[in-house]
Amino acid sequence: MQSLKTTVWLLASIPLALGHGGGMLYTIDGSTYRAYKSVLNATTGSIQRDWTWDGVNSVTSDHLACRWSGNPTATSYHAPIKAGSTINVNYTDPTRIQDPWAFGHGYGPMLAYMAPCPNTGCESANLTAPIWFKVWHSGLLSGTWVNGHWGMTDIMNFSTLDIPTPRNLKKGKYLLKHDMISIETGAMQIFPNCIQLDVSGEGTSAPTQKELVAFPGEYDGFDGMLFFGAEMG
Ligand SMILES: *[C@@H]1O[C@H](CO)[C@@H](O)[C@H](O)[C@H]1NC(C)=O
Ligand SMILES: *[C@@H]1O[C@H](CO)[C@@H](O)[C@H](O)[C@H]1NC(C)=O
Ligand SMILES: *[C@@H]1O[C@H](CO)[C@@H](O)[C@H](O)[C@H]1NC(C)=O
Numbered sequence: 001m002q003s004l005k006t007t008v009w010l011l012a013s014i015p016l017a018l019g020h021g022g023g024m025l026y027t028i029d030g031s032t033y034r035a036y037k038s039v040l041n042a043t044t045g046s047i048q049r050d051w052t053w054d055g056v057n058s059v060t061s062d063h064l065a066c067r068w069s070g071n072p073t074a075t076s077y078h079a080p081i082k083a084g085s086t087i088n089v090n091y092t093d094p095t096r097i098q099d100p101w102a103f104g105h106g107y108g109p110m111l112a113y114m115a116p117c118p119n120t121g122c123e124s125a126n127l128t129a130p131i132w133f134k135v136w137h138s139g140l141l142s143g144t145w146v147n148g149h150w151g152m153t154d155i156m157n158f159s160t161l162d163i164p165t166p167r168n169l170k171k172g173k174y175l176l177k178h179d180m181i182s183i184e185t186g187a188m189q190i191f192p193n194c195i196q197l198d199v200s201g202e203g204t205s206a207p208t209q210k211e212l213v214a215f216p217g218e219y220d221g222f223d224g225m226l227f228f229g230a231e232m233g
């Protein structure tokens with residue numbers, strides 16, 4: 001595993017569109033988990049940290065890791081997952097089936113990071129500390145930067161998102177944050193969501209201190225280009 005800086009294009013203050021969207025339904029190793037906004041199942045609880053609809057508009061925000069507030073919910077739970085399994089995220093809002101709404105922006109990269117947590121659970125993790133390592137990204141699929149076809153274009157059009165986890169990852173509790181970075185309004189807007197996982201398996205891979213990055217810190221805004229770092233496989 002190798003860590004490179006992820007640099008994101010940031011233009012000066014162009015008015016922002018309203019920010020909307022987030023992970024609504026997660027399917028992990030055959031089980032389905034509702035987003036915290038629609039948890040109906042106190043037995044299972046919420047694997048997702050809480051969030052509001054707003055995007056994060058600043059690369060120095062303390063909420064770049066897990067959005068607002070990013071706190072664990074009262075029914076905080078860690079979803080069991082085998083190392084290497086794929087996490088399927090459905091962004092379609094189940095409360096708006098008559099007026100379908102998945103994710104409000106179609107242009108920009110998506111990235112996912114994980115962070116090891118104490119054995120007692122992720123509730124006590126310090127979200128702004130350098131605890132995160134990159135596991136996945138999806139960039140421009142075809143066309144050009146501002147009006148090309150991105151993975152996010154398909155999410156806006158009701159596709160679900162598949163995030164692979166590292167096959168050799170050491171077992172334990174982890175946070176996973178998945179970010180949509182919308183660039184269509186010029187200045188970027190970041191839409192993170194965090195979920196809590198309990199990874200099982202015989203894996204031995206763990207990030208070293210210098211491979212860990214912090215939010216805020218990992219995204220910065222002055223390069224005019226987007227570079228993707230390597231992922232833990
Ligand atoms: C509640 O969780 C249990 C255990 O995962 C599951 O079998 C059941 O279908 C869930 N119920 C609802 C309403 O989501
Ligand atoms: C995503 O969730 C919506 C709303 O619950 C549902 O109608 C749709 O079938 C789901 N999509 C997939 C691919 O499961
Ligand atoms: C969380 O991490 C940040 C960044 O390393 C640090 O400044 C802060 O003091 C930490 N907070 C706690 C409660 O440890």
Ligand SMILES: *[C@@H]1O[C@H](CO)[C@@H](O)[C@H](O)[C@H]1NC(C)=O
Pocket residue numbers: 153154157
């Ligand atoms: C959105 O999905 C519909 C139905 O699958 C398809 O006809 C349409 O071309 C898609 N639009 C984009 C922009 O991909």
Ligand SMILES: [Cu+2]
Pocket residue numbers: 017018019020021104105
């Ligand atoms: Cu929006």
